[in-house]
Amino acid sequence: MPLEMVRHDLTKMKVDAILNAANPELKMGGGVCGAIFQAAGAQELKRACDAIGGCPIGQAVITDGFQLPAKYIIHTPGPVWQGGSYQEADLLRASYQHSLELAENYHCESVAFSLISTGIYGYPKEEALHIAISTISQFLMDHDMLIYLVVFDRDSFGISQKLFASIHEYIDENYVEDSALTFTRRQARFVDELKESNRISEDMIKHESPLESSLFHLVEELDESFSERLLRLIDERGLTDVETYKRANLDRRLFSKIRKETGYTPKKKTAIAFAIALRLSVDETSHLLSAAGYTLSRSQKFDIIIDFFIRQGNFDIHEINEALFAFDQPLLGG
16 A cells, blocks of 8 residues: 555565664664664764764755665655744655655655654654644655655654544444354344245246346346446536545555456455545445445444444544554555
């Protein structure tokens, strides 16, 4: 997917470029910066940075990745947090923006970012995460690039505690164990099978036709495929293909496959991503999912979180992914 949050070691990411939250002097520091220098080869990277000479806060420069799996290292000094009254937000946004532009100039197709300024520079993690997500997602609306936002552990992540608590409460209120739903599903399946059996029998008697004929008519009455339903909804919403797959956090190639293959069946998280992109209601989402053979369940935390955001009228796929990430659930996109 174009933007994905992962728990990983930044120095081990196999991408075209990784981002170093540098200091203006481009010297070897502590934390992530120090780890990057060590993994890349401290002396080689030091010589490359010394040759550049420095970098102003909010700007970005690039060096080779040397011994890293990444081809390049993009160095950007973020702002030191001073309470928010010294243009920290503008400078942090500029750090991401200039880093992205530099990656594009060097034809990078994949970049791994860390949360800039949230270490010893003290930037509040929730605000830093919001700036990172909003700047990157806006860039991706006009560019094709795979971007990873890498955090080392849960403590490095900055989801709003208020949002986390609200979702947690919603899950507690709506979560039903699988065992509690199994009997209900069996009951429903039995009723459906009974109705279907009666329907076929009545059809055979009424038309005096063989079973094969009845099955033929049932197959003929199948609903539209997922692809057909999706494309119809896109047209009804007045959206373009590009707007749709960008909003869904999907790349062009996957959407092209869905458009070309009428019988294509996506993963559930991909189907839901389209529902979010189209701003569908819970009922409309369930209808779209049914075309791919899925449903929203009260026995899956992933589904309940999706239900929570849709009912809140919040269709920001990146904010939804932040919540899914915090609850260790699959992210939307594909």
